Amino acid sequence: MLKEITIEQRLTFKKEEKLKSRKLIEVLFKQGASFSNFPFRVLYIFSEKNIAPLQTGFAVSGKNFKKAVDRNRIKRLMREAYRLQKSSLTETLKKHGKFMAVFFIYTGNKIPEYKEVTEKMQSALKRLNKISDEAIAADT
RNA sequence: GCUACAAACCGGGUUAUCGCUUCAAUGAAAAUUGGUGAGGAAAGUCCGGACAGCAUAGAGCAACACACCGGUUAACAGCCGGUCCUGAUUUUUUAAUUGGGAAGAUAGUGCCACAGAAAAUAACCUCACCCCAACCCUCUCCACAAGUGGAGAGGGAGAACGGUGCAAGGGUGAAAAUGUGAGGUAAGAGCUCACGGUUUCGGUAAGUAAUUAUCGUGACGGGUAAACCUUGUGUGCUGCAAUGCCACGUAUACCAGCGUUUGAGGGCUGCUCGUCCGAAGCUGAAGGGUAGGCAGCAAGAUCACGCCAGUAAUGGCGUGACAAGAUAAAUGAUAGCCUCCCGAUUAUUUCGGGAACAGAAUCCGGCUUACAGGUUUGUAGUUACU
RNA sequence: GCCGCGUUGGUCAAGAGGUUAAGACGCCUCCCUUUCACGGAGGAAUCACGGGUUCGAGUCCCGUACGUGGUA
Numbered sequence: 133m134l135k136e137i138t139i140e141q142r143l144t145f146k147k148e149e150k151l152k153s154r155k156l157i158e159v160l161f162k163q164g165a166s167f168s169n170f171p172f173r174v175l176y177i178f179s180e181k182n183i184a185p186l187q188t189g190f191a192v193s194g195k196n197f198k199k200a201v202d203r204n205r206i207k208r209l210m211r212e213a214y215r216l217q218k219s220s221l222t223e224t225l226k227k228h229g230k231f232m233a234v235f236f237i238y239t240g241n242k243i244p245e246y247k248e249v250t251e252k253m254q255s256a257l258k259r260l261n262k263i264s265d266e267a268i269a270a271d272t
Numbered sequence: 273g274c275u276a277c278a279a280a281c282c283g284g285g286u287u288a289u290c291g292c293u294u295c296a297a298u299g300a301a302a303a304u305u306g307g308u309g310a311g312g313a314a315a316g317u318c319c320g321g322a323c324a325g326c327a328u329a330g331a332g333c334a335a336c337a338c339a340c341c342g343g344u345u346a347a348c349a350g351c352c353g354g355u356c357c358u359g360a361u362u363u364u365u366u367a368a369u370u371g372g373g374a375a376g377a378u379a380g381u382g383c384c385a386c387a388g389a390a391a392a393u394a395a396c397c398u399c400a401c402c403c404c405a406a407c408c409c410u411c412u413c414c415a416c417a418a419g420u421g422g423a424g425a426g427g428g429a430g431a432a433c434g435g436u437g438c439a440a441g442g443g444u445g446a447a448a449a450u451g452u453g454a455g456g457u458a459a460g461a462g463c464u465c466a467c468g469g470u471u472u473c474g475g476u477a478a479g480u481a482a483u484u485a486u487c488g489u490g491a492c493g494g495g496u497a498a499a500c501c502u503u504g505u506g507u508g509c510u511g512c513a514a515u516g517c518c519a520c521g522u523a524u525a526c527c528a529g530c531g532u533u534u535g536a537g538g539g540c541u542g543c544u545c546g547u548c549c550g551a552a553g554c555u556g557a558a559g560g561g562u563a564g565g566c567a568g569c570a571a572g573a574u575c576a577c578g579c580c581a582g583u584a585a586u587g588g589c590g591u592g593a594c595a596a597g598a599u600a601a602a603u604g605a606u607a608g609c610c611u612c613c614c615g616a617u618u619a620u621u622u623c624g625g626g627a628a629c630a631g632a633a634u635c636c637g638g639c640u641u642a643c644a645g646g647u648u649u650g651u652a653g654u655u656a657c658u
Numbered sequence: 659g660c661c662g663c664g665u666u667g668g669u670c671a672a673g674a675g676g677u678u679a680a681g682a683c684g685c686c687u688c689c690c691u692u693u694c695a696c697g698g699a700g701g702a703a704u705c706a707c708g709g710g711u712u713c714g715a716g717u718c719c720c721g722u723a724c725g726u727g728g729u730a
Binding site: 142143144145146147150151152153154155156189190191199200201203204205208209211213214215216235246 | 290291292293315562563565599600601602604605606629630631
């Protein structure tokens with residue numbers, strides 16, 4: 133089991149997988165659906181054809197964290213947790229030719245521990261997985 | 273050695289695993305390999321530049337900034353050295369360290385609450401003297417009701433008003449016309465004199481100069497220019513979201529105003545001028561589209577070391593180095609060990625917690641603010657040893 | 659990134675360098691009323707913070723903190 137996972141794939145987070153298009157972000161904020169899973173608020177939308185099946189962005193409010201150092205720290209933790217756990221969602225999207233844009237916003241007002249971020253990210257991704265499954269089922 | 277102060281510098285290290293940015297090589301591609309990757313403040317955006325556009329960057333006014341002296345620089349309100357004034361600290365007290373200031377108040381205007389006679393023209397009160405009415409005393413003459421009245425002369429007394437002196441004094445107040453003593457006077461006064469104080473000008477000595485010392489001469493009329501202002505010097509305006517190019521995409525409908533050679537409007541400046549564009553549209557309002565890429569953009573007032581000039585800031589020469597370039601924005605995450613700090617336990621140790629301030633966005637020179645801990649140097653104090 | 663503007667009771671705010679810092683709404687205390695409301699009397703401000711100029715700063719100057727606007 134363990135051997136298979138390590139050989140199977142590399143857990144990367146490349147430039148193509150980052151949500152960078154200003155236009156798509158605007159659409160996402162205007163029309164995208166959302167749910168909140170404290171301390172995250174997650175926005176998502178099924179998009180047109182794109183260079184990668186899943187594009188993601190991360191944000192931290194400047195109101196809660198005034199120092200750039202703190203914002204960077206939280207974004208890095210979120211990115212790391214996402215990178216290590218996103219594989220299953222990407223796989224299902226790939227299989228069915230779906231494209232998705234997701235945005236994570238940190239709404240808490242304390243700098244979190246890495247452990248906490250991983251746990252919460254896991255549950256958030258699970259929920260996203262469920263949503264995409266439902267969407268695929270509705271299509272077919 | 274310890275303590276205090278000041279200056280300069282450093283501001284975690286290492287191993288493993290998994291990632292990110294960018295560059296190079298290989299490859300058809302996927303990718304692989306190798307290099308590379310935050311700061312002293314990257315911060316605040318407070319000054320000064322470089323660079324770019326605006327006409328070739330022009331003129332005047334306005335506006336803004338600066339202001340002891342010398343040096344330094346690409347430039348500055350910075351920095352270095354010095355002079356004077358003023359506050360704070362310290363038993364080196366005629367000193368040291370440090371904070372703040374220093375063009376002009378004799379160019380003009382304004383303001384100075386309350387209190388006070390008065391806040392700047394010197395007025396007012398008070399004071400002294402002169403003039404002088406009432407009044408008092410004495411003498412002479414006249415009248416009669418016989419001790420009073422009137423007139424005149426002399427003397428005393430000196431109110432109010434007025435005149436002269438206009439100086440000192442006047443409970444205040446942050447601030448009131450140079451302080452003390454003597455002379456002088458009707459009373460007084462820098463009115464005069466002596467010793468001082470502040471200061472203009474001139475001479476001499478020292479210094480590049482600010483200035484200092486000293487001599488002579490004159491003056492002595494508050495404060496405030498971080499009030500307006502005057503003088504001198506400087507600044508054209510806008511900023512890399514500047515600017516140039518490529519790609520993609522749309523639509524200018526309706527309304528209002530101005531104008532069509534008699535010149536609307538525009539060229540990123542508050543106004544005026546000048547100048548250029550403009551042979552017909554322009555502006556406002558409303559609406560539509562795009563918000564992708566490349567250049568700018570990483571070799572420079574660059575950094576490190578050494579030598580030389582200089583008190584220093586800084587400059588010159590030589591050698592070596594190439595040292596982030598992202599764009600919803602990389603420079604990281606986890607674990608262990610070492611180092612340091614705090615707490616508990618304490619011969620050692622062990623356990624728990626923590627790792628200063630803080631994250632490039634066109635680039636430099638400064639300033640300001642934040643900063644655990646450490647290193648070095650200098651000065652002062654103190655103690656011990658030789 | 660770059661360029662601006664502001665900060666006065668709980669809130670909205672006025673305030674030519676000069677006595678004890680207007681006003682409105684709200685809050686608290688007391689009076690009136692059987693009680694509530696209305697009405698009346700009174701109270702509450704480190705003028706964001708730290709320096710400086712001045713005899714004297716909410717006001718003028720410098721710095722800091724916080725808030726806020728514009729800009730492809």
